[in-house]
Amino acid sequence: MSSPNPAGEREKLNSKLPAHLQQSLKVRAAQLQTDMQDAVAAGIRLWQGCTDQLPLVDTAGADSFGTYLPEGLYDAFKEDCRDRGVSYIQGLAQSVALWLAEHPAGVRPVTRRLVVCNQKGGVGKTAVSAGLAQALAEDGQRVLLVDYDAQGHLSHQLGLKAVPAGEESLITHMLHREQARMPLLDLTVAIEGDRFEGRLRILPAAFDAFLLDSGLTVFRGPRHATFERALAPLEEHFDVIVIDSPPSLGLSMDAALYYARQREEEKPGSSGLVIPVEAEDTSAQAYGMLIQQTESLARDYDVVIEQIGLVVNKFDSRRGYIATSSLEKWKSLGTPPVLAVVPDLKEQREAVRTQRPLLEYAPESEQAHQMRKIARAVRTA
Template identity: 45%
Template structure:
């Protein structure tokens, strides 16, 4: 009986500790709101009490600039995320982080800024052994410090994207649909084409690497029904899709643009806005 009980533990036994939640906000198409969604969700999660790291993995560095840290992208004689990925860094990756010191976030929200060598990432990683795991190797020392790590993905496919997709794969023993991919889209044909390209790359990586990457959902961004019948039809097409599900439809409102232009976090600039509430609703989806 003792042997049987050991082999069949009570269902009330707590699950083993789950890895940190890892999410990439990704789409091959630029301009659909990856940075807006990444930043907003991270802010809402930190506001709710979670320890959050947001990684600006887009070589263009929009997230870093919109949060007021653009100068950090061009500092000389400092190590970068790429150096920690290709193994040339000598320092501690914690030294790269900056905190958003607004009281609302309670010192729980940190940024790993972009750097001006990020455009070289595909070329540099092509020379790294098992390059798909390069981002994971770089970020591993940070994982115990956070509940959730959000990657603001690049607007392109290739090795740069593969490393990020590999990082958010379902790890051994991890629950399904805990880490994975969120894709912002617009209600137009270009977003449908871009989504198919990204999904094809994900499936190829999963097949060749024998891994599973969970699709957490879509976010229809900058939606305005006044743009006509085709926009409504495209939205309906997204919502009819059984997988991945549409997590939210966010209107084309001014607060997000104004916050970005002013280099102020959205939840600090317009905490009571419809945009801010949409980010809080998305954060609840991740933090379940």
Template identity: 50%
Template structure:
């Protein structure tokens, strides 16, 4: 059935499709970055041009499906279906399936050089671990499923929203439904490295810290490995991430890392020497750094430097802060250390951006003015604003990844937006 209701110069068409086929169409259209109506139009055009109908499609349980087609196409389709003695439902299903068959899911675009993201701040308690995990999870999500993503990029809108909703029960930063879009997962192979002796990332994701008398990243960095570093890696929630998300757990021996590094030749390159053998297995490696300005932070910053042949902004430092004054002091200390390392070693260390974490506009002027202060820096720019909501705390308590525990939460939606900002 068609009606004069239009979308542009198109006419509205109402028919039926089985739910599984409609979902496949929705995902594949998103993967190719086109509208569903354009995919259906292409499928019908191709089907009508065939010499005969294709194989029957199981249309059991088909329910209402509407789209917009160019004027006259539906009538041509009806005539073709009649000539082939196919029902309109069957003909439409064959057309959609034909488009799916001729437009397979695109290959994942993988970086030519493994990206290295150093998540850092000298100040503890700002949520570096949560951001490391959330970004890694978002990068590794299933490319054959749709996930809610916040697509608004202008943080000025978030500032206005935070003021408007300051009296609400929950923070509402960037929480406008019009800003949410369902997009395929990025499907990248991700390694999370817990580089903090406190083992927060390891514990939050439900893994066990490495034994003090066994092998560890610290041993490999200090030149005293006891085995292959790959043997220490664990997979994170394969039901959700299908083997794409891995973790290198921490060990408490990292408290001694700076002491051990002091006796290591070219100690700035110690982390790189340890992790380079793993890079061929991953598209992105994220390092959850300790709240420290010691030798371990030098090694992390050096690992995130821009390599020969690597584009600016592919690897580098992602700085996590809060909208309060002490984060600004810590930020100055961190950037000073990175700048000193740049000058001393003559390397390029890019800033991937600032993430304002645990934001709650109900905290008043300190929070809103501090957020504006971060936005005003501009270089590096603010690339993420994550609210202080209960789901992250609950996920930590349950020792589950946030994007598995609460995939539709505002924090999960914000993590996906952040991952795409720096992807």
């Protein structure tokens, strides 16, 4: 059965689970500083995405087990159990076993790093960054949003001011770490909202970022690693870091792209680039320039920088042939895939005007649903 959870958009799962799996789940979640309910939800999604025949788990003598799942996940899970011909108890046991296998003892998962980028301005990088982060946090992930654009649109849209020039900020930790007086985590701000339950934070923009490229030009040390050096201490506190990038092809963008590279201990598709585009010709030109920069950087440092996917933003079919034909061209690429098509509707603009997160302001809007679609896509990439 499922019942609404008054504390948020979750539903109660009442089932049974073998005692040894309950104990292992409890211990492993504590080791990884993960809520058990988030671990179970992640396990169910792994189970849903698994196409291999899974071994049956011995559920004899299973004890009562209850947790909360994101709204709608329990009903989808029960339907999948029926389609696969297994009991709910067996499906849950397999899901927990999968999560335990994916998170072995003593191994902390690598924090995923998603850089939302396009050197063309006005394509909606900020809206996609914010919406993606909100959807991931709504779904139980601990998420950090980084406003890496000196213009500070992301910070402003969420009711925050950019850090004034001369004050400690991300830029201080990138260029002058020896002068930093406080941990970068202390500079992050929680984004309020019942849907996020304290899991969403933002690192505000810094006005000094206007001078970042010139600062990197004279930086003594590996310039491409400055962004990672600054953010590395934060990774243990978050499951995902989403970066709203500036419309730039400079050294600062090199540092962000390098941060998104696939690490040795990381599965392919875990981290990389999410690229907002529009259904018109200049977006295609800008996309080509970004890919040239990415491929050049990857060759220079012998790394893999994956394109997780494209988001066709602000789409309106009423704009005619240019819009519809451009959308088909984006879809025909195949790789990277189109993760979602976000319509050009008023709710996003209204959320910005009221300085509220879109998923709080209009949680059932089509734009909000498309942001959740992007989040689902990057989880399974």
